[in-house]
Amino acid sequence: MxxxxxxxxxxxxxxxxxxxxxxxxxxxxxxxxxxxxxxxxxxxxxxxxxxxxxxxxxxxxxxxxxxxxxxxxxxxxxxxxxxxxxxxxxxxxxxxxxxxxxxxxxxxxxxxxxxxxxxxxxxxxxxxxxxxxxxxxxxxxxxxxxxxxxxxxxxxxxxxxxxxxxxxxxxxxxxVAEPSKKPKAPVGFIAKIMDDIADEDGWAHLGALGANITKLRPEFDPRTHGYKKLSDLIKGYPQAFELQARDTSGGTAVMYARHKQPSK
Structure with a gap:
């Protein structure tokens, strides 16, 4: 078997x-x-x-x-x-x-x-x-x-x-000139997924965020937009997102991201 x-x-x-x-x-x-x-x-x-x-x-x-x-x-x-x-x-x-x-x-x-x-x-x-x-x-x-x-x-x-x-x-x-040719990241799409899986305070686990993005867009890759990792991409759009590292009981840091809602 x-x-x-x-x-x-x-x-x-x-x-x-x-x-x-x-x-x-x-x-x-x-x-x-x-x-x-x-x-x-x-x-x-x-x-x-x-x-x-x-x-x-x-x-x-x-x-x-x-x-x-x-x-x-x-x-x-x-x-x-x-x-x-x-x-x-x-x-x-x-x-x-x-x-x-x-x-x-x-x-x-x-x-x-x-x-x-x-x-x-x-x-x-x-x-x-x-x-x-x-x-x-x-x-x-x-x-x-x-x-x-x-x-x-x-x-x-x-x-x-x-x-x-x-x-x-x-x-x-x-x-050297390659980064200027990188397409802009799909900020709106990422923000929607982030909001869908976020907790009551608006924070989403970065690993879960990446998994859900891939389910909907298998071709999504931060490197396409000039970033090595998803966390780097999130950092690259400070006007739209914020990143937070939380320590676990085991001493390792877990990353969370939040979509900054536009001020009224």
């Missing part, structure tokens, strides 16, 4: 990558991000490895213990890779050994797969470009835009992608 990990243990995750719809430049940031949610017990990547277009991935497979799955393009214009990934996902699902799946692709063809995995009670983390169709984003429990991962591992140049460790110092200079 299959059992899942307890709440105190790290989740066992199956990472399935669509090589045709994910750049190799994200590999470092990808697995650093996945490590926040659990252990990548299975790491597979799908594509036609006989062609030259996946050369970037070939260079990093061994370093990250990613198993390449060969899938020939049987018919021009048809993506056999998607079918292979979906079949493997269902096989892994029925082993009952996993707590969640990481689907790395910007392809809307995986929308139904994400929904099906969630129907079985598993957590689905999606990773794709900002152009990813909304239905796939909404089908995941959480969706991380890979542009955020690329910022940490590759400089925004028009040349071949390279990891930060290999990049020359002057290559990263264009990233």
């Amino acid at each position: 299959a059992t899942h990990t307890s709440n105190n243990a790290q989740k066992r995750l199956a990472v399935l990558i669509d090589a045709d719809n994910a750049p190799a430049a994200i590999v470092e940031g990808l697995f650093e991000e996945i490590a926040k949610y659990g252990v990548a017990s299975v790491k597979r990547i799908y594509g036609d490895w006989t062609g030259p277009h996946l050369g970037g991935w070939k260079k990093v497979l061994l370093d990250h213990s990613i198993q390449p799955i060969q899938q020939f393009a049987y018919t021009k214009g048809k993506n056999a890779t998607d079918s292979s990934l979906i079949i493997d996902a269902m096989d892994l699902l029925y082993t009952r050994r996993f707590d969640g799946f990481c689907l790395v692709s910007s392809d809307s063809d995986f929308t139904r797969l994400a929904s099906r995995l969630r129907e079985e009670g598993l957590t689905v983390y999606g990773f794709g470009e900002e152009k990813t169709p909304k239905p796939f984003v909404a089908a995941c429990d959480k969706f991380i835009y890979i542009e955020l991962l690329r910022e940490d591992v590759v400089a925004p140049t028009n040349g071949e992608p390279s990891t930060a460790s290999a990049a020359a110092p002057d290559v990263a200079k264009p990233a």
